[in-house]
Amino acid sequence: MTHNSAKLHVIGLETPPFPCTEGSSMSPASSLRRPAFIAGLAAAVVAAVILYPSAKDNSVSTESVAYRAAGISFGAAGKDMRVTKTLNASGVTIKRSQQYINGMPVFGGEIVEFVGADGTTTAALGKVAKESQGQHPADDQNTQNRVRRSGVATFPGQDNKATSAKQVWFDPALFGMKGAAAVPAYQVETTAGTSVVEAASGTVLWKSPKEKEALNRAVCDLNNKSVEGRLQDYACGVAVKPGKTENGGNSQQKDVNNVFKFFDQSSTFYNGELKFDLTQNIGADYGDGVGKALRGTVRVCFNGQACPLTNAFWDGTQMTFGEGVTTLDVTGHELTHGVSQAVNGLGGQGEPGALNEGMSDIFGAFINQANGAAGADKWLIGKGTALGVIRDMANPGAHQQPDKFSQKVNTQQDNGGVHINNGIVNKTAFLVTDGQNFNGQNIKGIGSKKAIQLFWLVENSLTSSSGLQDWGKTVNAACKQLSGSGTLSAADCAEVAKATKATEVG
Ligand SMILES: [Zn+2]
Missing domain, CATH: 1.10.390.10 (Neutral Protease Domain 2)
Known part of the structure; x- marks a missing residue:
């Protein structure tokens, strides 16, 4: 049995809007939550930092010693490393480079080096492909169409669109999967995430949903329609299409625009004062292509209750407002319920x-x-x-x-x-x-x-x-x-x- 009202945090003194929901083993909120797909595997890409060994080895360059210490070796795939970025973090100079085979990058084939004051590499981390197998087919319209279709289908959602598809090599071993060599592939970028698709077959080899660091918001308007008290009846992005997201939407509805702005102000406070990213920590991904976002539905009404609803609540995944209760303090209050759910x-x-x-x-x-x-x-x-x-x-x-x-x-x-x-x-x-x-x-x-x-x-x-x-x-x-x-x-x-x-x- 799920007791919906236990999750609700109404702002007023009224009793919560929902009675107990009987006969359901799963709450609407949890049934809508989607785990970040294969996110756990990404950690396997990061090799341990291995310090420059003290042993004297004058027969090879400093770089080679550091690479060897990190277990980085180049086989038939070759050592075509191209520097992509040099930066300074916490006083340490970091050089990042990308592996290429036959002029095409190896997806995930990267090395990061710590560079000493004298310009020598003191330590390295990363992984590279050792072998490659096969050749890329012609990069023509047919191939582009095929791989883009596969990339878009990887992340179901009506708003998902392919933005680019470029030739790469993909070595499953770099991602902790079985495989002996890098194969010809395409890296397909879509609005919902990145897919690596086998060039010949269109088979998806790897996918990673978009993890936005930036604020991501979706606000919907139910226009005072009375619905049942289940999340799927009012969820922003599921029950109703967002009136406003980071990618646009020009809703003229006052509550929609208010909440959109208040999400930003609340996020700015949490990020600035507390170094806590609201979107990342309490945002919800409903699989609608918007990604993980702070979501809210305004002008919600419930069957059997006065409409407009004069209340607001955090239901475990998103915010819900009746008409005219959208103020900054109420928005901050409700979002903090999400924070409490996450931290304590x-x-x-x-x-x-x-x-x-x-x-x-x-x-x-x-x-x-x-x-x-x-x-x-x-x-x-x-x-x-x-x-x-x-x-x-x-x-x-x-x-x-x-x-x-x-x-x-x-x-x-x-x-x-x-x-x-x-x-x-x-x-x-x-x-x-x-x-x-x-x-x-x-x-x-x-x-x-x-x-x-x-x-x-x-x-x-x-x-x-x-x-x-x-x-x-x-x-x-x-x-x-x-x-x-x-x-x-x-x-x-x-x-x-x-x-x-x-x-x-x-
Ligand atoms: Zn409350």
Whole structure:
């Protein structure tokens, strides 16, 4: 049995929109997730770095010694290595070269060398083909059409298109597969990934889906159509075609454009402040050719519920919004649920659920502040949405939330009060950042720059069973770690300790 509501993190105080789904062994979310195809094999390409041996060997060049130490040897395929790149990383000069056979590159036949100050190679890594077999057929239109068709078919999806097909050699041994020699092939680039296709037969020899480092977004508009509460009924890229992606789409719908922009602002915050790539870590690939992307569907309605829907949630793979609830703080809040799912596994029930909601409010607010929210708006959640302000982190009591542990609400509603008791977490974060005279403690705030780093370490240090007072201990322990590394001072941690004492969690 799958209990859908356990995965939902609604922003409001309503009960989750879905009843239990009976008789299904697999959640819609997990059935749509696709593993990155053969990604694990790519690691086999990287050879170990072997240091330049100390043994004196004057009979060969320095380069040959380093190659030999790395197990790199050239057979009949020949030593036609061409330098493709020289760069400096962390003070080390790196030279990268590509193997060629009969004037055509060997796919994956590369050597990386570390070059010393005197210009000699001190160490090398990489693999090259030793033998080759056969010849490339004529590179005519028929061959091009055949290999491009195979390349496109490798990644099913209506948007997948071939962008280039070039002659290469492919040696299966370089990728840890069986094979005695490099064979004539084509490297076919498509919008969804790279395929290596045997030149003669069109058989796919290797494929690698596109792993975009850059932000990738897909936002869809359901236009207030009421659907069942299953992911496949509203999934962006599955149930409905994206109105906007990195490759275009000129949706004029306000919520679509808002969410597209808020994904960017949230990603910029996570990348810049925390070195955490949202697309890579919490993006979803639905196999629709868009690749791994931050996905959202706006103007969603559900059968049997008021429409427009005045709520938003992270459902485990993507974001979902009712009409007019698309604000930056809500987007940051929902994306952070995805982050929590990835880094600490906090669920959506009871005290761990309240922590989950609290961490989402904290980073939603920090993202909002990084983009201009100031003054009285700094700690408000939901301002500008159809719901109006739903929480005030500086003053949780204004929205019937507790602000200290002794006032924790024990209830069966709201999955055990997850949107109620997160007021305790929120108040603590406010006190740590801005300070206040509260509950017998006069706290001087440490400011958002330090608080962001502190709460990011906390986010990464929680477990799926953490409760409110575990969280308080974690906040203080994380502060001590950062104090040791120089990010925060011992004086800062004394203020943090006062804040957790004031809210009675630490
Ligand atoms: Zn939430």
